[in-house]
Amino acid sequence: MRCHEVRNLFGPYLDSELDAKTSFEIEQHLESCVDCARVFKAERELDAHIFSVLRRGKKTEGVWRKLEGQIASPTLWGRIRRKRTSTQVGLGFSLAVLVALFAIFVWPNLRHLxxxxxxxxxxxxxxxxxxxxxxxxxxxxxxxxxxxxxxxxxxxxxxxxxxxxxxxxxxxxxxxxxxxxxxxxxxxxxxxxxxxxxxxxxxxxxxxxxxxxxxxxxxxxxxxxxxxxxxxxxxxxxxxxxxxxxxxxxxxxxxxxxxx
Ligand SMILES: [Zn+2]
Missing domain, CATH: 3.30.200.100 (MucB/RseB, C-terminal domain)
Incomplete structure (x- = not known):
């Protein structure tokens, strides 16, 4: 697997949506590729952070700063959308606001260079x-x-x-x-x-x-x-x-x- 293929799969991988073979290939790549391992680590931490905050139903300055830095992640948007449908309780209004802000400020940047x-x-x-x-x-x-x-x-x-x-x-x-x-x-x-x-x-x-x-x-x-x-x-x-x-x-x- 090449770097860009691996990176495109970080989202589904973090959400345990991949088959065993693909997951294994990603793990192998991460062991041998320092750059991808670094990106993956950042994405995993961001993932944990965002969704823990969302579950608590509030946003913090720190999350926004991190989001700003990490928005480059093309998989993040899709993950937030998917989690929105899979988590029924507790997100409510704050997630709706977050999604709206994403749509306004972030989505245009996702068609990034x-x-x-x-x-x-x-x-x-x-x-x-x-x-x-x-x-x-x-x-x-x-x-x-x-x-x-x-x-x-x-x-x-x-x-x-x-x-x-x-x-x-x-x-x-x-x-x-x-x-x-x-x-x-x-x-x-x-x-x-x-x-x-x-x-x-x-x-x-x-x-x-x-x-x-x-x-x-x-x-x-x-x-x-x-x-x-x-x-x-x-x-x-x-x-x-x-x-x-x-x-x-x-x-x-x-x-x-x-x-x-
Ligand atoms: Zn790589």
Missing amino acids: DLAVAIEKDHRAFVEGTMAPEFIGPVPDEIFRTLNDRLDAQAFATLPSTVAFQADGARLCHLSGVPVAWIMGRYQGIPVSLIVLKRSELAHFPVAKRRIESGEPVICTRTGSFQFAARVVGEQVVCAVAETSKSQLEDLVKSVRGPG
Whole structure:
């Protein structure tokens, strides 16, 4: 099973709706794939949290914050709807309100840009200080050796030309199994993540691929509290995520020049 297939099944898996063979395949994948295991852990915790609060019939600030961060989960909406029908008592009004809020604020975002969603969690970790750069300057040899041509070492040198951007450093990261250069920095003082990947790897992000290939010079979306913008620079795709306005982030992404 591939990462995206596994992730699409997290909802039914958490609700014990899968056959034994599929469940086993998911468990096997989670044992071998750190990225999916992390996403699964977050989804399971969120699941437990949301439904325990709903059962108590009230909402809390913390849940909303978590929801905002996790809304990327395409399976969540379906699960909430299904639980709504399977839990008859105790949810009542609060769930109706929650569902209405979801429909208004969240549902439009669920037709999300897959690439933006994949990046959001890592950027949040950077903003919260739980993820930091691993190196500054040239890509260390031991990282370079693991790239297997799936990522150009130059990706780490694909930077905005605007002086308003300052890089703190970089690290190698995997988004849905795709190796990407993750450059962490500040743009006008705001933390920003630049993610650079090979254009050929867009096959793993069909929504982003479709939009990029439709000819939009810069593709933009909002994901949670963050703005996302991406464009093609040569054979790479450069994405930026930050808690800023669309026009600011567009300017940043447009100022990116390929190395050399
Ligand atoms: Zn995986």
